[in-house]
Amino acid sequence: xxxxxxxxAYGISADSEVSLGRYHGYKQNEGLYIIMxxxxxxxxxxxxxxxxxxxxxxxxxxxVSRLLPDxxxxxxxxxxxxxxxxxxxxxxPVPKEMKTGRKLAKFHMRGRRIPFKxxxxxxxxxxxxxxxxxLDQMEQVWSGKLxxxxxxxxxxxxxxxxxxxxGIAENAIQYLADAEIDEKPLQMDSGTVCHERFTNAVWRGxxxxxxxFDWVFDHGSRDLxxxxxxxxxxxxxxxxPDIRKFLSEYQSVSVLSxxxxxxxxxRLLIPLHYFxxxxxxxxxxxxxxxxxxxxxxxxxxxxxxxxxxxxxSFYQLCDAPVKAAKLPAVDWLLR
Numbered sequence: 181x182x183x184x185x186x187x188x189a190y191g192i193s194a195d196s197e198v199s200l201g202r203y204h205g206y207k208q209n210e211g212l213y214i215i216m217x218x219x220x221x222x223x224x225x226x227x228x229x230x231x232x233x234x235x236x237x238x239x240x241x242x243x244v245s246r247l248l249p250d251x252x253x254x255x256x257x258x259x260x261x262x263x264x265x266x267x268x269x270x271x272x273p274v275p276k277e278m279k280t281g282r283k284l285a286k287f288h289m290r291g292r293r294i295p296f297k298x299x300x301x302x303x304x305x306x307x308x309x310x311x312x313x314x315l316d317q318m319e320q321v322w323s324g325k326l327x328x329x330x331x332x333x334x335x336x337x338x339x340x341x342x343x344x345x346x347g348i349a350e351n352a353i354q355y356l357a358d359a360e361i362d363e364k365p366l367q368m369d370s371g372t373v374c375h376e377r378f379t380n381a382v383w384r385g386x387x388x389x390x391x392x393f394d395w396v397f398d399h400g401s402r403d404l405x406x407x408x409x410x411x412x413x414x415x416x417x418x419x420x421p422d423i424r425k426f427l428s429e430y431q432s433v434s435v436l437s438x439x440x441x442x443x444x445x446x447r448l449l450i451p452l453h454y455f456x457x458x459x460x461x462x463x464x465x466x467x468x469x470x471x472x473x474x475x476x477x478x479x480x481x482x483x484x485x486x487x488x489x490x491x492x493s494f495y496q497l498c499d500a501p502v503k504a505a506k507l508p509a510v511d512w513l514l515r
Contacts, residue, residue: 182206182215185259189250190266201385212269214245216393218256219263225300226255226265229392232294232301232373236390239290244390245269267391274388280380280407281429287390288400289434291373298397304371307443308356311450315349318342318458334474338458341481345454351510352449358508359442366437371397378403379410401440404430405447413453416486420497427498438505441495449491449510454480488513 182204186192194206194213204215218226229247236244245267250257257264303310322342330336375382375394382394396402407426412419430436436444457480461473480487492513495502502509 181260185215185257185264186213186266189257189259190248191251192266199386200389203391207271210271212271212387212389213248214267214269214389214391216265216267216391217262218265221256221263221265222300223256228298228300229395230255231296232291232298232395232397233392235294236287236290236373239293241287241290241390242270243272243388245392247392265393267393269387269389272388273386274384278383279429280383281426281431282433283383284378284403284407285430285433288372288374288403291397292368292370292400294373294397298371301395301397302371303374303396303398303402307447307450308353308360311349311353311356314455315346315353318455319346321458321462332474334461334470334477337474337477337481338461341454341477342458344484345451348449348451349455352446352451355449355508355510356443356446359439359446363437363439363442365439368434368437369399369439372400374398374400374402375406377410378406380407380414399440399443400434401436401444401447405444408444409448409453412487412490416483416490424498436500438501438507441500441505441507445494445507448494 183194183197183206186194186206192206192208192213194208196207198205198207198212200214206213206215226247233244233247237246246269247255248266248268249255250266255265257266319342322339325335325339330339374396376396377394383390404427408423411422411426427436454477457473457477461470461477464470464473490497491510494500495507495509500507
C-alpha cells in the first residue's frame with residue numbers, strides 16, 4: 181500500500197521495504213523513506229517541524245530526516261482516507277562507538293540557535309502545569325476507588341501505593357517551582373529541540389535516523405532526565421556507570437548550569453514511570469497488556485527502596501557541583 185502511495189503521490193519508486201521498528205520504511209539506492217501517520221497533526225505543527233528540520237540541516241546535522249512534499253507540493257498527503265508525511269533519510273549506519281551524550285549536547289546546541297518562535301511544539305515552562313494536571317486526574321481516579329473493594333490485584337496495588345507516589349510527585353513539583361524562583365537561567369538554559377521521550381534506543385537501530393516526529397521544543401534537561409530514567413529502570417543494578425558516563429559526555433560539550441541540574445533532578449523525581457503504568461492499564465482493552473502492566477507495577481513497587489536510594493545519591497553519582505551550585509537535597513531521601 182505504501183509503495184503505491186510513494187509512487188503515485190510522490191513519484192518515488194522504492195526498491196524494497198525496510199524494517200524500522202514502529203515505522204514503515206522503504207529504500208531506494210542510498211535514500212531511506214519513512215512513512216509517518218499525520219492524522220491529528222495540525223498544518224501549523226507540520227510547518228513548524230519543517231522549519232526546525234531546515235534549521236538543523238543548515239547547522240550541520242546530516243542525520244535529521246527531511247520532510248518531503250508530495251507532487252502537489254503539500255507536506256501532508258491525503259491517501260485512502262488517511263493523512264501521511266514522508267521523511268527522507270540517508271541510509272547511514274549507526275556509528276559503532278557512538279558517544280550519545282556528546283551527540284545529544286551538539287544536537288541541543290544546534291537547536292538553541294533556532295531563530296524563530298516555536299509555538300505548537302513548545303513545552304518550555306509547561307512542566308509544572310502538566311504535572312499538576314496529571315496528578316489531579318490520577319487522584320480523582322484513585323478517590324473513586326477508595327471505598328469499593330478492588331476488582332483485582334492491580335487495583336489493590338494502585339489503591340495502596342498511590343499516596344506514596346502522590347507525595348513524591350508533590351516533592352517534584354515543589355522542587356521545580358523552587359528552581360524557577362531561585363535560579364536565573366543562563367544562555368544554555370534556552371529552549372532547544374528535544375524529544376518527547378529520549379532513550380538509548382531513539383538513535384539506535386539499523387540506521388542512524390533523527391526523526392522529527394519524536395521532537396518537542398523544551399529545556400535540554402528533559403532529554404537528559406528521560407535517558408537517565410530509562411537507563412536506570414532497564415537495569416537498576418548496573419545502570420550507574422552508564423549514567424555517569426552519559427552525563428560526563430554531555431558536559432564535555434556543554435556544562436550544565438545550576439538551573440539545568442535542578443530541572444534535571446525535578447524531572448527525575450516526578451514518577452512518570454508509575455503514572456504511565458497506571459494510565460496505560462486503564463486505557464488498554466488487551467488482557468495480555470493488563471497482565472504485563474500488573475507485573476510492571478509489582479516490579480516498580482518492589483524497587484521503590486532502591487529508587488529512593490538512587491534519587492537520594494543522584495547528585496553524588498554524577499559528580500554534580502552540589503556545593504558550588506547550591507543544589508538542594510530532598511531531605512527525606514537522605515535518611
